[in-house]
Amino acid sequence: MRILVVNPNTTASMTATIEAAARRAAAGTTVIEAVTSSMGPASIEGYYDEALAVPGLLEEIARGEEADADAAIIACFDDxxxxAARAMAGIPVIGICEAALSLAAFIAQRFTVVTTTERSRVPVEGLVARYGMGLRARVRAADIPVLSLEDPASNAAAKLRAExxxxxxxxxxxxxVLxxxxxxxxxxxxxxxFGVPVVDGVGAAVKQAEALVTLGLTTGKRGAYAFPARKAYTGALAGFAPSKAVA
Amino acid sequence: MRILVVNPNTTASMTATIEAAARRAAAGTTVIEAVTSSMGPASIEGYYDEALAVPGLLEEIARGEEADADAAIIACFDDxxxxAARAMAGIPVIGICEAALSLAAFIAQRFTVVTTTERSRVPVEGLVARYGMGLRARVRAADIPVLSLEDPASNAAAKLRAExxxxxxxxxxxxxVLxxxxxxxxxxxxxxxFGVPVVDGVGAAVKQAEALVTLGLTTGKRGAYAFPARKAYTGALAGFAPSKAVA
Amino acid sequence: MRILVVNPNTTASMTATIEAAARRAAAGTTVIEAVTSSMGPASIEGYYDEALAVPGLLEEIARGEEADADAAIIACFDDxxxxAARAMAGIPVIGICEAALSLAAFIAQRFTVVTTTERSRVPVEGLVARYGMGLRARVRAADIPVLSLEDPASNAAAKLRAExxxxxxxxxxxxxVLxxxxxxxxxxxxxxxFGVPVVDGVGAAVKQAEALVTLGLTTGKRGAYAFPARKAYTGALAGFAPSKAVA
Amino acid sequence: MRILVVNPNTTASMTATIEAAARRAAAGTTVIEAVTSSMGPASIEGYYDEALAVPGLLEEIARGEEADADAAIIACFDDxxxxAARAMAGIPVIGICEAALSLAAFIAQRFTVVTTTERSRVPVEGLVARYGMGLRARVRAADIPVLSLEDPASNAAAKLRAExxxxxxxxxxxxxVLxxxxxxxxxxxxxxxFGVPVVDGVGAAVKQAEALVTLGLTTGKRGAYAFPARKAYTGALAGFAPSKAVA
Amino acid sequence: MRILVVNPNTTASMTATIEAAARRAAAGTTVIEAVTSSMGPASIEGYYDEALAVPGLLEEIARGEEADADAAIIACFDDxxxxAARAMAGIPVIGICEAALSLAAFIAQRFTVVTTTERSRVPVEGLVARYGMGLRARVRAADIPVLSLEDPASNAAAKLRAExxxxxxxxxxxxxVLxxxxxxxxxxxxxxxFGVPVVDGVGAAVKQAEALVTLGLTTGKRGAYAFPARKAYTGALAGFAPSKAVA
Amino acid sequence: MRILVVNPNTTASMTATIEAAARRAAAGTTVIEAVTSSMGPASIEGYYDEALAVPGLLEEIARGEEADADAAIIACFDDxxxxAARAMAGIPVIGICEAALSLAAFIAQRFTVVTTTERSRVPVEGLVARYGMGLRARVRAADIPVLSLEDPASNAAAKLRAExxxxxxxxxxxxxVLxxxxxxxxxxxxxxxFGVPVVDGVGAAVKQAEALVTLGLTTGKRGAYAFPARKAYTGALAGFAPSKAVA
Structure with missing residues (x-):
């Protein structure tokens, strides 16, 4: 089984962190392929970065599916x-937020997500609501710029512990939940x-991807996740005309 | 007052329809500037098209704000x-779905949104829930491809009436709600x-934009809609490094 | 366009404040007609005052509609x-709470309503829930009697700022939201x-009323807001037999 | 124990029906005092009638409390x-809708309210949501004018059975639930x-009122149900200045 | 009328407390029969104790119904x-949590349940949500082991007051709500x-049971509460094969 | 890794079906140990059977944990x-309903659970709500007695297909979801x-159990799932005094 793990920001050192976590979680028979997006923001902090990370992310997932990946993971907690990826792809796609919340729900009635910055707190609260965990999970921001996590000289880890x-x-x-x-x-x-379960979404997503592939499950294609309709794409995004489109 | 109306798909004939509706709704002192996105899909039907329409849309809003627009409207019912636009811009930004639902809520306890295709039905249901109308509004799809609305020879209008x-x-x-x-x-x-109120989001959004500008209100900038953090953008999207970014 | 603004309490000095706010918000072509209810409580603080303010309020709206008002506003934050007014009238009717919440939702993901007294806090929380903003808006009471807002010698403004x-x-x-x-x-x-958007419901309601009138929208009359059924009214309220009643 | 049952419409024959049901439900030691409102609509069908029924209703409850009633019941399913009554009175006040839903919830996971007309359906749905039964109860209207229930020659009972x-x-x-x-x-x-439990709100409310009185419970007076603030009332409603008002 | 009150833990001194409260609440014509479960935990603190208390509880209710009880009460706040009891029995069954919340809702818009230990707090929050009171009621734990309430030398009462x-x-x-x-x-x-209403679930449940019996209401038997299907039971629980089972 | 799969009903042929499904899903390095409960009902159809299946189920999980199982699965869709099992055990415990819903949520926006009988439909709807899927999932009952699934001569499979x-x-x-x-x-x-994803909870639960064990996650023990408090157990359930109890 080959699982594609896409870091949707363009910072390769973060991909290395993600890849290591994915490998620790993966079954012995699973091949992890971690890639860094080649277009978009260096880190994803809030709605604007999120939106601009999408084309690069989709490009990597499309490429990975063509190269026979069995499942794809979006390694950004904003999912x-x-x-869009689920509609585009025939293989299952997992977000690390939804994967982490799913596992946390099996081991705790009440839990807290500690995220990076205030720009991300409300968007993550939106995901918590969307995934049906609004009555069980709270979201806190530790006031840590994303890339400071890559910098051992920063006080990011101390702030995370305090939160x-x-x-x-x-x-x-x-x-x-991290x-x-x-x-x-x-x-x-x-x-x-801390003596409490601490859930990381990257490892969680690897296990969910393995679960779907093993069980022969992939995205249902008869509703909101139907393959895109065939149509022209224009300008800098002309290359994104959906390759698996249907009439 | 100058209101920018962005058609986030790349089909100019649809922009003309939108522009006319916006002008009918606008106050005499309001200038409507309607633009067509120059990159992305020819129509927006479902999550994939939605995601790819965003960069072109943001580009137009950034350009409009620089050219002194007082508010911007995103003229696609998926909002x-x-x-992302609200975080990026200093001027208020209105989506036509949220604008239409807001007005409908002033005149009806229960109402129905009739949208185009099944690919859009569930996404619009998601917006209805996000905007707090889940107990009041239902969503139906009339099975009409978006661009068939531009084609008088299609049976789109008949299907819409039936729904x-x-x-x-x-x-x-x-x-x-259309x-x-x-x-x-x-x-x-x-x-x-039909003898019942029929709400169009384009006109609704023009009035909401006028309301915000007249009352001196714009997006709050101390939380999820703070201006983006300054950072590098890479590749085909390098030009999207946020121009109003803050440290 | 003529918009009737009803102050449903009987304090004319508050009507003056309301009228001034309505005029500042109105388009140049809009005529604002502000009236004070002639029956009921001097201020509306909690459920009891609310209920007794209704007949006087309905009387003013009925009179305004006969005098060709195009829309009516209920200028009390308890809406x-x-x-009842929507069912009675053929013209659209807007409450200042719903109007303020609608505009706030276009410019903020999370916002707080600061109201007057504890008697009003829970009722306003009820409105916030009804209008679908329960996950986005909080309600606080500044412990200010309503009429103290009319008294420059009171510490009402200081308490409002503190809240x-x-x-x-x-x-x-x-x-x-005020x-x-x-x-x-x-x-x-x-x-x-404070450097954050501050939304006043009176101005907000004027813009929503203008929006509905401009777009040719009024209350849907085929469900809960159907015109009242014809019937006898008795006693001190005999005059309220619904004039637009249907069989 | 003396329980006041107020029919908030002005139709005495309906009061007789209500009184009989209340007496059948009451304990042997309970005295039922049923009164008909002296002002307002002959029947309550929708929001407009509801609002205008309130002053007459409050008048009867205030009078009943002065005459030493131990609890009051509002015998209209729109509650x-x-x-307002709870804020005004020192004695507990029960609505027949809330009472009926409470009892139904003890004997069924899913139940349906069958009400009279379409004008009442959505308001009752609002009560169902307010009382926390939105996931358990549905509301249907049998298309029966309220007063037709008093007329044996009408087909009201047949329509009720069909629903x-x-x-x-x-x-x-x-x-x-009726x-x-x-x-x-x-x-x-x-x-x-029909061989299923059928809950009538009048009887249910009598038992809830007895429960509160027996247990020495009455409305909490430190929040939304605090006694009204002292103030002037004007015009036709001058008599409604709250007699138990506090500063 | 005979009401069975089952203490589902095996501590007879607590049954005495419960029985006294039930008798204080009961009508003169009601006979209270309080019993102590003969199998299971000495007190119920959290999910594990809860689950193991059920067989003993069901046994007492089945026995009580055979001995012509008219209704049964489960005197543990975890309900x-x-x-299971409702499905098994033909007589109505009331839990003291649902009964207490029902009465509290008639006298307060916002209220707080003060329970014993952290192990019970989240389960009671689950009940609050199930009974539709999630927006109105909060749950606090006073950090009191259940049986310390029986011990005058403990500081349980002081901790309860502090909470x-x-x-x-x-x-x-x-x-x-206690x-x-x-x-x-x-x-x-x-x-x-404290000068605020304080609701005890035992008394509340007695009154609800009286209400159902007086009104001739019992559990609806055509859905989730249908009598169990006939089948074999094995092992230590062989005696629990449902006696009123249907094919 | 050793995963205990408990069939909480006492029908060994159903355990065989469950065991086979668990083995198909398990990783090559996972050992599946499937056991049949030795006390309680032959099948679980509704609340009564559910409650009585619990002691036997807990007994098997306690025994399995002592015999070094790494995780346990409750193989009944009512979870x-x-x-109780989560509070009792130190190892993670997974229910097949929650596992199935979790996986379904990764591949579909809207899905339907098809269960056996009307007695189970509402309980499963309760689980759907508890797990936060109320807006996404519907529940249908195919009118199939549970044990008829074991009988090739029954029309169970045909009824399931029809639903x-x-x-x-x-x-x-x-x-x-099955x-x-x-x-x-x-x-x-x-x-x-049918050409759509069909999710079985047994396989789903095996993968979730593997995920938790691989990631070193187990039930959080500082709240509702704390180990039970030490106390006496009486009568037929005396053996259930919690072995891992804490003071």
Whole structure:
């Protein structure tokens, strides 16, 4: 089984963090192929970056599907472009937010997502609501720019820990969800340190992708996720005319 | 007052329909500037087209704001790119779905949105839920490709009428919302014909934009809609590095 | 276009505040006619006052419609009597709470309503839920009797400011909605002072009324807002037998 | 124990139906005092009648409380004026809709309210949502004018039966709630006939009022139901200045 | 009328507290029969105890129904086994949580449940949501082991009072619901002390059971509460093959 | 990795069906241990059977955990006893309903659960709501007694197919979830036949259990799922005093 993991921002060092987390989670028989988007923002912080990360992301998923990937993962906690990718692709596509929330729901009644910046807090609250966890999960921002997670000299890890403490005390969280792909390498350490389950979305998504492939399940194609309708695309995005389009 | 109306698909004939509806709705002192996106899909039908329409749309709004537009309207019923545009721009941005639902809520307790295709039905249901109308509004698809609305020889208008009949009988709708910018020219005629209020989002959005500008209101910039953080953008989207970015 | 603005309490000085706000918001071609209810409570603070303000309010709207008003506004943030007025009248009727929430939703994901007294807080929370904003808006009471807003010697403005500070800090509000018609004159000043959008419902309602009239929309008459059924009215309210009643 | 039952419409024959149902439900030690409102509409069908029924209703409750009633019941399924009455009175006040839904929830997971006319259907749906039963209860209108229930020559009972059949088949209702005080005399007969529980709100409200009085419970007075603030009332409603008002 | 009150834990001293509260609430013509479960946990604190209390509870209700009880009450605030009991029995069955919330909703818009331990807080929040009170009621745990309520030397009462103070101040509760059957004897005293309504579920359930019996209502038997299907039961629970089973 | 799969009914032939499905789904390195409960009902149809299946189920999970299982699965679509099992055990516990809904949500926006009998329909709707899928998933009952699925001579499979057809046509389902462990062997065949994803909960739960174990995640133990408090258990259930109890 080959699982494509797309880092939808253009920062290769973050892809390395993501790839390592994905490999730790993967079954022995699963091949992880991690790629970095070649167009768009260097990090995804809020709605604007999210929207502009989508074309590069879709390009990588289309390329991966052609190269026989069995499933694709969008390794950004905003699950950016997820619906578009599902409509475009024949293979299943998983977002790391939805994957993390799904696993957290199996081990805790109440949990807290700790994400990076205020620009991302409300969008993640929107995902929590969309995925039906509005009564169970809270979202906190640790005031950490995404790329500071790549910088050992920053105080990002300290701020993250401080926010986890607040989640445990004020929210009475029974588990913590790490709200950024760039935090994937911290899950095990934080779990040991705080004595509560700490869920990383990258590993979670790998397992969900394996689950779907093993069970022979892929995106249903008779409604909102039908393959796109055939049509012209223009200008800088002319190359995006949907290749699997139907009449 | 100058209001920019962006048709986020690349079909100029649909822009003409939209522009006419916007002008009919505008106050005498309002200047309507309607533009067609120069990149992306020829029509927006479902999640994939939606996502790819966003860069072209943002480009037009950024250009319009530089040229001193006072507000911008996204003339696609999926309200595609709305959050990204609000974060990017200093001027207010209105989507035609949210504008139409807002007005419908002032005149009916229960109403039905009639949109084009099955690919759009569930996404519009998602907007209805997001805008807090889940208990009041239903969504129906008339099985009309978007561009068939531009073709007098198609049976699009007949299918639309048939679906309105079902909405009135089966949903007991007290008002109808037209779920596509390309239907904007039909609102008055259908209202006369069926004897119930028929709301077109293009006109509705023009009035909401005028309201915000007149009252001196624009997007709040201290949370999810803060201006984007400054950062590098790469590849075909390098030009999208946010011009109003903050540190 | 003639818009009737009814102050449903009997305090003429508050009508003056409301009228001024309505005129500032109105288009050049709109005539604002502000009236004070002639029966009921001097101010509306909670459910009891609300209920007793309704007959006087309905009387003014009926009279205004006969005198060819094109739309009516109920200038009390509890939107008291709104449903009854919509059923009674052929012209559109707008409440200032629903109008303010609608505009706030176009410019902020999260916002806070600051109203007057605890007696009004829960009723306004009920409206927030009814209008579908329960996940986006919070309600705070500044502990200000309504009529103290008319008294420059009171500390009402100071208390209002203190509550706005709490909303910005504790709720992370991206915009503020003023939760009483008597605050209408403070919106611009507070917006300048706090640097966030401050929405006044009176101005908002004027723009929504203009929108509906311009677009040829009025209340749908085939369901809950059908004209009342013809019947006898008795006693002190005998005059309220519905004049537009249907069999 | 003395329980006041107010028929908020002005039709004495309906009061007789209500009184009989209340007496059948009451404990041997409970005295039922049924009164007919002296002002307002002859029947309550929709929002307009509802609003105008309130002053007469409040007058009767205030009078009853002075005459030492221990609790009051509003015998209209729209629970009209309920919040105002609770704020005004020191004794508990019960609406027949809330009482009926409460009892139905103890005996069925899914149930259907069958009310009179389309004008009442959406308002009752609003109550169902307010009382937290939105996922459990459906509302149907049998197209019966309220006063036709008093007329044995009408086909009201036949239409009611037909709608119950639809509720049992199409909604899979496990119990039926009669959605009008004027149907109170039919509950036992319909229950026998259809073999499912049939709940009448008048009887239900009597038992809830007895429960509160026996347990020494009355309306909490520290929030939305605080006694009204002292203030002037003007015009035809001058007599309604709240007698139990607080500063 | 004979009402069976089952204490589903095996602690007879708590049954005595419950029985006394039930008798205080009961009408003069009602016979209260309080029994203690003979199998399962000594107290019910959280999901595990809840589940194991059910067989003993069902056994007592089946026995009570055979001995001609007219209704049954489950005197544990987790409403444990309620659905199973309703399906099994022909007589109505009431849980004390649902009964308490129902009464609280008649006298307060916002209220707080104060329960015993953290293990019970989230389960009770689940009940609050199930019964449709999620927007109105909050749940607090006073950190009191259930059986400490039986021990005058414990500081349980002091902790309960401290939590009520927080509910009144921080939640602005208008009423308090006691979240454990073992608190039933404290309701009147706490109500006098704090000056707000304090609702005990045992008394509340007695009145609801009386209401259903008086009105001739019992559980609807055509859906989820149909009598169980006839089948073999095995092992230690062989005796539980449903005696009223249907084919 | 060793995963315990408990069939909580006492019918060994159904365990065989479940075990086969679990083995098909499991990774090569996973050992599946399927057991049949030794006490309780022969099949689980509705609330009564559910409740009585719990002690036997808990007994098997406790035994499995002592024998070093890494995770446990409750193979009944009602997820009966799930919360109790999670509180009792140190290893993660998965229900097949929650597992199936989780996977379905990754591949469809709208889907339908087809379960066995009317007795199970409303309970499953309750689970759908609890797991946050209320707006996305519908539940249908095919009127199939659970054990008829084991009988090739029954018309169970035909009825199941007929209900799937209705789900696809009337609900516009994009995927089907099989709502009974006894249907596990039909998933692949039905998926091929209808051309839409068909999700079986047994396989789904195996993959979720593998995911949690691989990622080192287990139930959070600081809230509702804390280990039970130490206490006496009495009577036939004396053996259930919680072995991992804490003070």
């Amino acid at each position: 950016t472009g997820l619906d 986890i403490v607040r989640a445990l005390e004020d929210d009475r969280a029974e588990a913590i 709200g950024c792909a760039g935090m994937a390498d911290l899950a095990a350490e934080l779990q040991g340190e | 595609t790119g709305l959050d 309105i009949v079902r909405a009135l009988e089966d949903d007991r709708a007290e008002a109808i 779920g596509c910018a390309g239907m904007a020219d039909l609102a008055a005629e259908l209202q006369g014909e | 008291t009597g709104l449903d 706005i500070v709490r909303a910005l800090e504790d709720d992370r509000a991206e915009a503020i 939760g009483c018609a008597g605050m209408a004159d403070l919106a611009a000043e507070l917006q300048g002072e | 009209t004026g309920l919040d 119950i059949v639809r509720a049992l088949e199409d909604d899979r209702a496990e119990a039926i 959605g009008c005080a004027g149907m109170a005399d039919l509950a036992a007969e319909l229950q026998g006939e | 444990t086994g309620l659905d 009520i103070v927080r509910a009144l101040e921080d939640d602005r509760a208008e009423a308090i 979240g454990c059957a073992g608190m039933a004897d404290l309701a009147a005293e706490l109500q006098g002390e | 009966t006893g799930l919360d 799937i057809v209705r789900a696809l046509e009337d609900d516009r389902a994009e995927a089907i 709502g009974c462990a006894g249907m596990a062997d039909l998933a692949a065949e039905l998926q091929g036949e």
